[in-house]
Amino acid sequence: MKHSFITTKTDSHFPIQNLPYGIFQIKGQSPRVGTAIGDYVLDLSVIDKAGLLDGTGAEAKNIFSATSLNRFMALRRPVWSAVRSKLQYLLDADTPDIRDNSALRSKGFHLMEDVEMLLPAEIGDYTDFYASKEHATNVGIMFRGKENALMPNWTHLPVGYHGRASSVVISGTDIHRPQGQMKPVDVSLPVFGPCLQLDFELEMGWFIGPGNEMGQPVSIKNAEDQIFGLVLVNDWSARDIQAWEYQPLGPFLAKNFATSISPWVVPLDALEPFRTAGPKQDPAPLPYLQTTKASAFDINLEVSLQGEGMAVPHRITISNFRYLYWSMAQQIAHHTVGGCNLRPGDLLASGTISGPEKESRGSLLELTWRGTEPIHMENEEKRVWLEDGDQLTITGWCQGEGYRVGFGEVTSRVLPVEHHHQTKQLIHPYIKK
Amino acid sequence: MKHSFITTKTDSHFPIQNLPYGIFQIKGQSPRVGTAIGDYVLDLSVIDKAGLLDGTGAEAKNIFSATSLNRFMALRRPVWSAVRSKLQYLLDADTPDIRDNSALRSKGFHLMEDVEMLLPAEIGDYTDFYASKEHATNVGIMFRGKENALMPNWTHLPVGYHGRASSVVISGTDIHRPQGQMKPVDVSLPVFGPCLQLDFELEMGWFIGPGNEMGQPVSIKNAEDQIFGLVLVNDWSARDIQAWEYQPLGPFLAKNFATSISPWVVPLDALEPFRTAGPKQDPAPLPYLQTTKASAFDINLEVSLQGEGMAVPHRITISNFRYLYWSMAQQIAHHTVGGCNLRPGDLLASGTISGPEKESRGSLLELTWRGTEPIHMENEEKRVWLEDGDQLTITGWCQGEGYRVGFGEVTSRVLPVEHHHQTKQLIHPYIKK
Numbered sequence: 001m002k003h004s005f006i007t008t009k010t011d012s013h014f015p016i017q018n019l020p021y022g023i024f025q026i027k028g029q030s031p032r033v034g035t036a037i038g039d040y041v042l043d044l045s046v047i048d049k050a051g052l053l054d055g056t057g058a059e060a061k062n063i064f065s066a067t068s069l070n071r072f073m074a075l076r077r078p079v080w081s082a083v084r085s086k087l088q089y090l091l092d093a094d095t096p097d098i099r100d101n102s103a104l105r106s107k108g109f110h111l112m113e114d115v116e117m118l119l120p121a122e123i124g125d126y127t128d129f130y131a132s133k134e135h136a137t138n139v140g141i142m143f144r145g146k147e148n149a150l151m152p153n154w155t156h157l158p159v160g161y162h163g164r165a166s167s168v169v170i171s172g173t174d175i176h177r178p179q180g181q182m183k184p185v186d187v188s189l190p191v192f193g194p195c196l197q198l199d200f201e202l203e204m205g206w207f208i209g210p211g212n213e214m215g216q217p218v219s220i221k222n223a224e225d226q227i228f229g230l231v232l233v234n235d236w237s238a239r240d241i242q243a244w245e246y247q248p249l250g251p252f253l254a255k256n257f258a259t260s261i262s263p264w265v266v267p268l269d270a271l272e273p274f275r276t277a278g279p280k281q282d283p284a285p286l287p288y289l290q291t292t293k294a295s296a297f298d299i300n301l302e303v304s305l306q307g308e309g310m311a312v313p314h315r316i317t318i319s320n321f322r323y324l325y326w327s328m329a330q331q332i333a334h335h336t337v338g339g340c341n342l343r344p345g346d347l348l349a350s351g352t353i354s355g356p357e358k359e360s361r362g363s364l365l366e367l368t369w370r371g372t373e374p375i376h377m378e379n380e381e382k383r384v385w386l387e388d389g390d391q392l393t394i395t396g397w398c399q400g401e402g403y404r405v406g407f408g409e410v411t412s413r414v415l416p417v418e419h420h421h422q423t424k425q426l427i428h429p430y431i432k433k
Numbered sequence: 434m435k436h437s438f439i440t441t442k443t444d445s446h447f448p449i450q451n452l453p454y455g456i457f458q459i460k461g462q463s464p465r466v467g468t469a470i471g472d473y474v475l476d477l478s479v480i481d482k483a484g485l486l487d488g489t490g491a492e493a494k495n496i497f498s499a500t501s502l503n504r505f506m507a508l509r510r511p512v513w514s515a516v517r518s519k520l521q522y523l524l525d526a527d528t529p530d531i532r533d534n535s536a537l538r539s540k541g542f543h544l545m546e547d548v549e550m551l552l553p554a555e556i557g558d559y560t561d562f563y564a565s566k567e568h569a570t571n572v573g574i575m576f577r578g579k580e581n582a583l584m585p586n587w588t589h590l591p592v593g594y595h596g597r598a599s600s601v602v603i604s605g606t607d608i609h610r611p612q613g614q615m616k617p618v619d620v621s622l623p624v625f626g627p628c629l630q631l632d633f634e635l636e637m638g639w640f641i642g643p644g645n646e647m648g649q650p651v652s653i654k655n656a657e658d659q660i661f662g663l664v665l666v667n668d669w670s671a672r673d674i675q676a677w678e679y680q681p682l683g684p685f686l687a688k689n690f691a692t693s694i695s696p697w698v699v700p701l702d703a704l705e706p707f708r709t710a711g712p713k714q715d716p717a718p719l720p721y722l723q724t725t726k727a728s729a730f731d732i733n734l735e736v737s738l739q740g741e742g743m744a745v746p747h748r749i750t751i752s753n754f755r756y757l758y759w760s761m762a763q764q765i766a767h768h769t770v771g772g773c774n775l776r777p778g779d780l781l782a783s784g785t786i787s788g789p790e791k792e793s794r795g796s797l798l799e800l801t802w803r804g805t806e807p808i809h810m811e812n813e814e815k816r817v818w819l820e821d822g823d824q825l826t827i828t829g830w831c832q833g834e835g836y837r838v839g840f841g842e843v844t845s846r847v848l849p850v851e852h853h854h855q856t857k858q859l860i861h862p863y864i865k866k
Contacts, residue, residue, distance in 0.1 A: 124557075124598060124599055125558075125597060125598050125599050130682060151680050151681060152616075153616075153623070153677055153678060153680065156614065156622075156623045157614050157623070157678060159678065159681075159682055159685075160682065160685050161594070161595070161682040161683050161685055162594070162595040162596060162597055162685070162689065163595060164558060164595055164773060165557060165558050165598070166557055166558050166647075166773070166774045166775065166776050166779070167647055167772075167773055167774055169647070176648045176772055178771035178772050179650075179770060179771060179772075180770060180771045181589065181590050181719060181770075183585075183586075189589075189716070190586070190589045190590075190719065191719075192719045192720070192721060195771075214599075214600055214602070214690075214691070215609045215690075215851050216851065217612075238771070241771065244586055244590075245586055245590060245592065246681070246682075246683075247584050247586065248584060248592075248679070248683070249563060249592055249593070249594040249679075249683040249684065250594050250679075250681070250682040250683025250684075251682065251683075252592075252593050252594055252595070253767070253768075253770070253771040253773065256595065256771070256773040257647075257648075257771045257772040257773055258647070258772070283622070286614060286623065286624075286625045287625070288625060334686070335686075337612060337613060337614075337686070338611035338612060338613045338628075338671065338674065338686040338689070338690045339600075339609055339611050339612075339690040339691070339851070340597060340599070340600055340686065340689040340690055341599045341600055342599065343599050346599070418648050418649065418772070
């Protein structure tokens, strides 16, 4: 097994087997591209300037001194793989180039805790899918009953919709509870006020690499070449706003106030050892969605919640990325089959990932069965929806033999409605019965 | 009435009363910002370099030598108004600065037919609304019957959804017929093939100026200060793909293959003489959507269609922007009320604009009543949906006394399915009855 001269514990998310990319900033300096190794960030612009990335095809192009990964993403897989191989070589315990160069080491390495992580890409478009059969079934049962749980289209195509790119934010950004219009069942007219059914959604997302021209679909065979890497995603949702607004054109304000992502983009190459078969698809999809290649990935996912009155976070969900019915490759092939173009830096996300067990449900909507079964946590705290002050954290990792390839975490705190819009209490001011 | 030394006919779309902004390119040169006057484009980077925009607040900032209007849009209304006043002064028949400077004239003016128009902005996010009551009612009757035509939420909020920014293209870009998955009523399983119900949608769009911070809603009172200017929009739609995919998350592939816009962005200031009251709103909207200001604009809209076998275009729709039930200001206030941030260059569109008359319907879906009442044109041509080779053109203008403030046009031709994906004929290859 590979080892780095930067030693890492066996449960570190960032051993030499991972090497994710991110945009980091040291106070007062311009943001640039780094990779994570153990507790450190390695500044790739320093490594590039030292000539150590020569021959990869990405060298000396200001790719690594850029303030986003878009230009690196726009290159193709052979270049990504060459950079990754070179970095694994340079960080290897047996390679002296950086290990024995103290000037380079002190210039290139920063403790993670000393840097700020920024959004990894300028996201042109953000698309969210609905690819978990368990999630779609749970939601369907709640809203339409057991007989009509899945819409007729669901097993034939990966249902998706366009989300809001402007409000995708990096882990650590606190989220204000949104206000909006909703219609409680017991009143005849809609009301305006703070969302009372604030929820998270456990998702994963992937950044698009080279992209495709308009009118030139990406075949399922080539779809994975579009995947630069993956992140954790929390697609915040306002369930009461959503229930009132979503027909017939889908969710809008219920989702566009915020979407949080983790900062480190884990390359698809780092996930290869964890490739596995996804769920059997029955009925067989149409030919443009068919592949014999194993297209799922075994990524452990956990969600934890910590209320203001709680000493430690409480784990509320244990799930896995491989539960997804529709693969990333299928989602990309479907997205582009009508000619829609993807661009470098576009973000596609899976939709809520729920598994077959009750504890593997990826949203409070499902965990509390639309608010009817509260979650009980320590200190007699319980939840049906998110409360102000709650810290919601998603983490994920692949378990190798003696090492992990991890995603770090995406974490955010729920703040009250912004003060200057805040109504005096959590009441609905315009209720007319 | 103001006159320019560039003479214009009374039906010109671009007299001195208009002065829209666009991005133009002369072959071999870098794109830059221009305004339209009569049959000419005036290069504003030339005017700026000559010092003629000094004092406007936009001068000498490379605003007009930029390849998009985003940086100009990011400035605020006082600067936009100052630039507009200065241009109206400089182009006035009585102002000698440009009129009598032959070097400046020959450097600054280009015949419209000699330049290529490009997308006016880098569009971060594109949002489409559903703001015409007549359109929503027509569609509702067709899909759900007369009693349940409008969804309960429709009269309480401007329904909207996020569209695809990457596939917004400029007028003149031909559009390939998309392929996709659909389920004809007479078969039990979905099929894949070319869209057989290709449609246009008559819309108008507006570009966002300064934008707002996440979590900081734009009040209805300040909403119009976010509107830099307006364009014509054709939101191409694949009705058969839409019918099968849209539940429960809204349209996706049915819309994201292309959206066409006109190249000249008409400033809101140019539309002020045509401001008028919109339709009476009953029930009264919630307070965050209430305004006493007249918020509609009297903009004549026409759609024409020319098949390959037709000598001239046939006008199929006569409508007006003022028919819209929800105003632009209401759409902006609603969009941001939950905290969603808008950014300079974001595009918001109205959704299909249909009027009260049969001939004022803004889509073939409505004009042919879901394909049951063909449109009859000259040469015995008729249409239920768009055919390959059809040229679809939307135009629009405000009628002043002796002048027009016009939008030019958005025009595109329908091309067959891209060759390398094309099935041999317009058949569905995977039909299983």
